[in-house]
Amino acid sequence: MSGAGVKRGRPPAFDRTTALTAATRLFWEHGYEATSVGELTRAMGIKPGSLYAAFGDKKSLFKEVVHTYGRSPVGAFIGTALEEEPTAHGAFRRILCEAAAVYPDPSHPAGCLTISAATNVTVQDAEVAAFLRDLRNANLAAFETRLTTAQQQGELPAAANPRALAAYFAAVIQGMSQRARDGATTMELTETAELALDAWPQAQD
């Protein structure tokens, strides 16, 4: 083999991560189809040829954006809380409170990219919508798994319904993302989070 780490040819004039961040902001704000390649190249500071050489086509760029977003602090806080918190109640309390803090944060577009970036798509881009829908439904399944475990460990009463609770919290979180895009503040969303937690099952006595 020839040297694996040797760089040959003209070096790229742009930072790949920086360009990806610019693309993320656009897709986050306007969604997949409402963001044109022309807007992307302008925001990323590169020409179409460079974009297609570095990221493939528009769909591949979007998937890479979603993948990177899901591994960023803003995009991964749900999975992190599910893993780190010792109790399911603590995990969902933390998820809701962090969503209230993160979704309206003015340092990035409002709401969750995964929830809102492919709501309106043409027939020929249905695959992109399905891609995000699968991510959301996988998240729902993770909620249910965490709640089922909590019930088996005795944290949740036997009468509780882990699947229904998971769907409920998924709906609340998706609604909070929508409300943030409509202008809701962290204060309002925190109140929403607190009310949402009132639905947590209480042990029957």
Next chain:
Amino acid sequence: MSGAGVKRGRPPAFDRTTALTAATRLFWEHGYEATSVGELTRAMGIKPGSLYAAFGDKKSLFKEVVHTYGRSPVGAFIGTALEEEPTAHGAFRRILCEAAAVYPDPSHPAGCLTISAATNVTVQDAEVAAFLRDLRNANLAAFETRLTTAQQQGELPAAANPRALAAYFAAVIQGMSQRARDGATTMELTETAELALDAWPQAQD
């Protein structure tokens, strides 16, 4: 004046209401920008010239669709429940249960048109997104008004927060619409509705 009700010239070959219904289904399913004029004319059974003569431009057609939708049973059930139910608790219980029944109904596209038809728009169509956002926020204000009245009439305890409750139910409903578009069934959404109602303030004793 000449006769006001007299029809002159060639009569239209299509039914305006039927055409509007076809346009509604498309906008409901794919949203404003992801629905092309070509798809609209094909579904409505008319040519571009007829569409523009009868409805103005694409934006005017969309606004008429939203207006008509808001006056249909499917689009008006929230306002109807707020008016008809004697208690605020009864109103929100009915709203949530009807949302669970209506949003996944296979006789029309899933979810609520007002919630999801203009999530992803280009910069030049920001006005359309603002149009629906204003409708959603007006709905939120109606929730708050209804809850404030309930508190003044003693239905809600003094410690309750009408604004926070309104925002909470708005988020839940928007989340239920999203979940319906992701495949949630009436059964699942009914469970979500029941859990959501657990947050209703209880009188302190």
Next chain:
DNA sequence: TTAATTATAGAGCGATCACTCAAGAACGTG
């Protein structure tokens, strides 16, 4: 019948879409 009016069908407008290509510039290696 003739004129006035309105709706139709179908071609086609400029602009923008995602995307590609050819030419040249910037690098490491001989």
Next chain:
DNA sequence: CACGTTCTTGAGTGATCGCTCTATAATTAA
């Protein structure tokens, strides 16, 4: 230096976008 390789540039591809125009068909009024 020349060579191979990679990246940048800028023009330009066909397709589709929202929308308009013209010619003609269908109706009522005179």
